[in-house]
Structure formats: structure tokens, C-alpha cells
Amino acid sequence: MDKLTSTAEEEGYIFRCELCDTEVVQSMAELLLHGLATASVDSTTGDIFKSASSVAVGVKTDLEGYLFRRTEALIRESVDGPDDHSDQLLRASTRPVEFLSDLVDEFVASKRNLLSHVSGFLSSESRLNKIKDFSQKVEMENIWALDERKATAETILESMDLKCIYHCPERFSEQDKLVEHRSRCKFRVVNCKNDRCLASFSAIHVEEHDSICPFKVVPCEQLCEQHVMRCEMDKHCATVCPMKVINCPFHHVGCERAFPQGTHDRHCSELxxxxxxxxxxxxxxxxxxxxxxxxxxxxxxxxxxxxxxxxxxxxxxxxxxxxxxxxxxxxxxxxxxxxxxxxxxxxxxxxxxxx
Structure with a gap:
């Protein structure tokens, strides 16, 4: 338990918000799955007495322990030690997915057996296929369920995110205040309000999602008066848009003019x-x-x-x-x-x- 947590609990602030950026947590959970599958496959390469499935549970425990130790050591050394670790701490707190990826790679490398190193297996397509297949097996058989991976990812994220960029640090002395806060916390999960869109994300990403949501109704890119869904814009502009440029229907007999199709009747009348x-x-x-x-x-x-x-x-x-x-x-x-x-x-x- 860190000093801030101890102080907060001593002062009666025992109810923690604990909400995190869902996109970051999801990305970290995917890294954990890939790391488990890769380490399990690489550690049993060429071993006729072991399979990836037989070692997966042990590898999962080792991976969690390794990541917790590394992140805790980083925080401890950065706070109590010299400034040599300040760059690592900044990277961990501002780019947690990238930092976790490096830690997972280090763990995977430590699990490779001798045959993996010398056989050229690391760069083979067979290895990639085995890792992909075993990743699917891990999910199907709940060897490491998604909810469990997300919980592990959240714990690691909170320990690295000293600037509180990706998780909420708020604590409260009363349950009611916590509930009220969570209803407006920037990390609460919200659904996209655009019709037909099923996406959900942390409230902090509402504007970012809205700027790319395929179901957002936006003004026509060709500046006609209509509003269409972003995902249907190309079709609209290429077919029914009044501002689509077309050739004159008398093009085949000599009229070489082109104009927005909404002005078709006027063009034919004038000429x-x-x-x-x-x-x-x-x-x-x-x-x-x-x-x-x-x-x-x-x-x-x-x-x-x-x-x-x-x-x-x-x-x-x-x-x-x-x-x-x-x-x-x-x-x-x-x-x-x-x-x-x-x-x-x-x-x-x-x-x-x-x-």
C-alpha cells in the first residue's frame, strides 16, 4: 500500500473511484493475452512432454508477478532513488500501453527455451500461427478471462499513472459521495448517442469518438444542403448529391459542359x-x-x-x-x-x- 493510500484511509477516505480509461485498459488486456500465449508457446518449443496449455496457468502467475514487481520497483526507485529513472517513469505514466508492451516482451524473452533461440523458430510463420491459435484457445477456455485481464491491467495502470492521466484518483469518506462522483467522472463509461452506433468508451473520449463515428450525421462534403451519416457520405456524393458534377445529357452530340446535377434542368432549359x-x-x-x-x-x-x-x-x-x-x-x-x-x-x- 503506498503512502498516499495509507494517508487517505487514515483520514477516512476509504471509498475509491477506481474508474480507468477503458480504451487503455482494453489495449493492455490484449497485450497480456498476447504475452501469455507467446511465452507459453516459446517455453515449450520442441518439448514433447509439455504443451502450451499445460504451462499456461503457471506462466500467467509468473507474468502477473513479474509485471507487478517491475512497476512497483520503478515507482519506488523513481521516488526514493536518483533521477536516472525519471524518464522511465514519465514514459510509463504518459504512454502506459507502450511501456507495458516492453515489459511483456522482456518477460517473454526470459521464458524462451534453448531450442527457440537456435532453431530460427522466433521468425517463423509457424510460430506466429501457434501463438494466434493459442490466444484464441486461452479466451475460449477462460484460461485467463477478459475480466481478469482487465483487472490486472487496471492495477498495473494505477501503479504507473502517477499523473492520473488514465485513471481517477478520487477518494471519498462516504459511499453516497462516491456514487454521485461516478455519475459524472470523466472516466465513466458512456454510449455513443449517434443512431445505430453501439460503441461505448470513457466519457473523456466523447469528442474524439464523435469526430470519427461512422454513424455521425454531418453536412455534405460537396456542400449541398443535405446532412448524411459519415459512413454513407461517399455513396451520397457519388449518386444522389445535387452537387455531384455530371456531363450534359447532350454530351454525345457535342455539348461539353459539366455541372452539378441539381442544375440539370436549368442547364438544359438555358441551352x-x-x-x-x-x-x-x-x-x-x-x-x-x-x-x-x-x-x-x-x-x-x-x-x-x-x-x-x-x-x-x-x-x-x-x-x-x-x-x-x-x-x-x-x-x-x-x-x-x-x-x-x-x-x-x-x-x-x-x-x-x-x-
Whole structure:
């Protein structure tokens, strides 16, 4: 028990808030799980008489003891000893997850057996897969339950967090005052208020979460008048947003202007005469194209048919030549029909605009 705790209890302040930053605690709990799985796998590598499961409970006890001793020693040396540990204490109190990660790595390294060191197992994909599989087994079989890991993480966090950045240090002499404080403590757990969001976090992170929450309703990024959920913004901007830039519907006949789709009707109304001119020019070009196709068809029928037919030596050759000509004629007729269909479509557009 530290001096501050002893003094507080002597003065009657025995009810502690004990609330912590839930995100930091969760991250630390995940580190503990990974550390247990890694140390258990590495300490039994190549040992046919032991498995990771058989040593996990003992490794868990050793890991907890190691972390408690290291953090307590750090605090004691930083308070009572020279200033050499001030940097470590600052890092532990301001970046607790990073500091705990280093301590866990040190513990894991101390548990590796000789075969792990010399076999190249540490850098193998097989090792990573075994650690991942055993981590899942630890959770499924409650070898180290999440609530237990969180409790351990909170204890370690409180011992390192001398600046009280990640946990609440408040103590009270009466239970009622503690309950009242917890209802407004900055580390109390709150739920996101945005519709459909199921996230929960410490109250201290409300603004941070709100700035990235996918379900937050925000103004359109393209500055239209609508408000949409952040997770639906891309779809809104790419489809229904009035400010989405689109090409003129007469783009294929010559109008090269682009504009927000909300101004589509105004654009077409203001440039109706210009669009009509583009359509008429396109019809003229299509008509010239059809006439040219007809002339080519006639020439092809005459020239190619005469030349190729005159070179046919027998009935079989003559039949093949005729079939080839028929195929070419059908293709040309298909092209003509396609062009005629486009002309009719353009004529219908012109009539609809006039109406």
C-alpha cells in the first residue's frame, strides 16, 4: 500500500473511484493475452512432454508477478532513488500501453527455451500461427478471462499513472459521495448517442469518438444542403448529391459542359437552342454516314462479287464466295440499321425538347 493510500484511509477516505480509461485498459488486456500465449508457446518449443496449455496457468502467475514487481520497483526507485529513472517513469505514466508492451516482451524473452533461440523458430510463420491459435484457445477456455485481464491491467495502470492521466484518483469518506462522483467522472463509461452506433468508451473520449463515428450525421462534403451519416457520405456524393458534377445529357452530340446535377434542368432549359443545333448537326452527319454506307454496299456488291465470282473454278468455290459475300452484306445492313436507330433516337429527343 503506498503512502498516499495509507494517508487517505487514515483520514477516512476509504471509498475509491477506481474508474480507468477503458480504451487503455482494453489495449493492455490484449497485450497480456498476447504475452501469455507467446511465452507459453516459446517455453515449450520442441518439448514433447509439455504443451502450451499445460504451462499456461503457471506462466500467467509468473507474468502477473513479474509485471507487478517491475512497476512497483520503478515507482519506488523513481521516488526514493536518483533521477536516472525519471524518464522511465514519465514514459510509463504518459504512454502506459507502450511501456507495458516492453515489459511483456522482456518477460517473454526470459521464458524462451534453448531450442527457440537456435532453431530460427522466433521468425517463423509457424510460430506466429501457434501463438494466434493459442490466444484464441486461452479466451475460449477462460484460461485467463477478459475480466481478469482487465483487472490486472487496471492495477498495473494505477501503479504507473502517477499523473492520473488514465485513471481517477478520487477518494471519498462516504459511499453516497462516491456514487454521485461516478455519475459524472470523466472516466465513466458512456454510449455513443449517434443512431445505430453501439460503441461505448470513457466519457473523456466523447469528442474524439464523435469526430470519427461512422454513424455521425454531418453536412455534405460537396456542400449541398443535405446532412448524411459519415459512413454513407461517399455513396451520397457519388449518386444522389445535387452537387455531384455530371456531363450534359447532350454530351454525345457535342455539348461539353459539366455541372452539378441539381442544375440539370436549368442547364438544359438555358441551352435548348444550342442542344437542338447539336442534334441537327448529328442527324446530318448520321444521314451522310448512312448514304456513304449504302454507296459502299453497292460498290462492294458489284466489285467484289464480280471479281471473286469470276475467279471461282467450280461450284464449291462459287458457293463459298457467295456465302462470304452474304455475310459481309448482312454486316453492312446491320450497321445501317444501327445508324438509323440512332437517327430516330436523336429525332425523338429533338421532338421532346420542342414539346
Amino acid at each position: 435548348s437552342q444550342t442542344h437542338l443545333l447539336y442534334v441537327l448537326q448529328a442527324i446530318t452527319r448520321q444521314g451522310a454516314f448512312v448514304n456513304d454506307m449504302n454507296q459502299r454496299l453497292q460498290l462492294l456488291e458489284k466489285a467484289q462479287s464480280l471479281n471473286e465470282l469470276s475467279g471461282a473454278l467450280d461450284v464449291r468455290s462459287l458457293t463459298l464466295v457467295i456465302k462470304e459475300q452474304e455475310a459481309k452484306i448482312k454486316k453492312l445492313e446491320g450497321d445501317i440499321k444501327t445508324q438509323e436507330a440512332k437517327m430516330k433516337k436523336l429525332e425523338n429527343e429533338v421532338r421532346s425538347r420542342k414539346a
